Amino acid sequence: MIQLSPCPTTLHSLEITDQSLKDFVRLHHIDLVRTVNYQKNKLKGIIYEKRLFNQLSSYHLTEVQHQKIDQITTIRKKQFKIFEDLTIFEQRILCHTLPKTFDDIPIVTYQNLFGNEANKIMQELKRRKLNDQLKKYELELQHYEDLYQTDINIFESKLIDISLNHQHTQADMFMALLKCYLSHYTNRLMRRIRYKEACVHVKLVRQHRRHLLSKQEIVDVYPQIIVDVPKVSLNRFQLDYLSQSGPNYIRSNQSSLHSYKHQEKHVQQEHKNIMNVITRYLIREHHIPLTATIIRELSQQLETSLRQQYTTPLSYLNVYRARKEFKLMKSIQHRLQKGNYILRETDKSGIFHIGNSVDYEKKAEAYRQKTGAYIELDSNPLWSVFDKVILLLNDLRSKKYILSWQLDKMMP
Incomplete structure (x- = not known):
């Protein structure tokens, strides 16, 4: 029997709905404009590239020289095919959607391990495999780059050798035209890869979101939070947020959630701290008096700039992200306090660790007794x-x- 989801008790205001629709239309408009501009520039590039090739053909090249130019363009095409694979592979890393071959890692030796220790070993194996794959891409790219430069130099040297003394200028003009053609050909391949990269990124993000909704658990290569308790009340999104953010993460646009009075107080405090450092330096190093006009003008410009940075209205997406992260952080704090858990940074790996407060006290007491480095007053x-x-x-x-x-x- 199909269960229908209940209707929301309250609807969003008309202004919020209207703004959401405008943002939705704006994003689709940006995507459409990007596609149209890419197709237009692609067509212009092909036309200009054919024009350059016709100019090259007017030099009455031999069959061997035509084959050599085709060979050079083929080398560049193969190199950029590898670069395209590398770009898509990097997008897979960023979107947490590595190929399935990275999950087919034999762990017969570690089959008796469980929990965090097994995940740590799996993570290390995946990272090694990931580094090997990236190294392979880099070596192949460098191989084709060396081959490309070598063929161009050989082609140029042979062209100069068969030219007469009065034809050296013509050979130089031909090589300049050939390099222009190859450069334009390279740029066209690069634009095609970047456009495909943007399209693939959208697909991978959707695929990653569908994976988050599934029950399948896969060990990620990214640093992950260590949960050292039998059962934690945090959901998957909260754990992923702590894993991806890490101890050094700073939430963006935090001041936008505060009142105008709090923002004004923060502006005055930051203005005071900056001016104290600057004025002391100017007085000590350049002997500028505190009552100088330049210091007063600097103070006014700094205050104006700070007030503009803190009070300028943000876009809908930035406000939405700031509020979402704030609510997520508060919910994490509430659940950790309710479960009597402690969130700390590990000493070696620098990632978050969730443990029970009682276990932390026992470990601290055992460490003090073992080392004798601390005395309780x-x-x-x-x-x-x-x-x-x-x-x-x-x-x-x-x-x-x-x-x-x-x-x-x-x-x-």
Whole structure:
């Protein structure tokens, strides 16, 4: 029996729906314009390429020379076929859709391993295979490039040898025309590859999204978060977000989610910090007084630029991405706190690790007992240090070793 999804209780406002439709039409319009421009430029390139080839044919080349030119263009075509395969392979890496051959890795030796250890070994095997494949592409490209340059040099040297002294200029003109033809031919192949790359990228992104909805689990070559708990309440999208972002990731356009008052406060604080660094340098190195006109103008321009950066309205897609990442981050924090889990960065690999807080305390206690590098204090020694510092400063002031303004500056 088919189960119908329930209708939403609330609909989006007319303004949001209208803006979404406009963005949808705009993206399709961009795709259509890109396709039309590619076809138009492709036709122009073919016409111009034929014109160059007709000019080459007017030099009354021999049959051997015609065959040599065809051989050079064939070498370039084979080289760019490999480059096209490499480009599509790189897109597969970016879109997490590697060929199925990368999943057919024999792991008989590691069949007794489970969990994170097995995934780590599989990941390492895939990365080695990935590096070998990329190295193979690079060697083949370099081979055809050397072959291409060698054939051109041989063709040019033979053309000069058979030319008479008064025909050297004509041979130079022919070689310049030939290189122009080959350069245009190369650019046309490159444009075709870039257009195909854009089309393949869209297909691979859709394929990756369908894979996320399936139940099949495949070990990815990208760094993945380590889950060291029996059951975590995070879903697949949240785990993928933590794996792809990593500890060094900074969410974009965070200030757009804050109020105008908070943005203004942040602008003033950043303006103050930057001006303090700049003015100190100008006074110390160039002896420019703080009341100089150039410093005042710099301060005004910097404040205007910062306010423009923080308050300029963003596009719909950027606002949507900022809100989506913010909600995703908050949901991850809520679920980790609810499950009493801890999210930390690993020491060696630099990726996230999810563990139980009790397990972390046990590991920390075992490490302290094993190494003896840390001693747990019974009380906080900060206040005793604080009192000693105040006592010593007052003693220095009473003996007139420091002035009153120095005492105020050093007083904690």
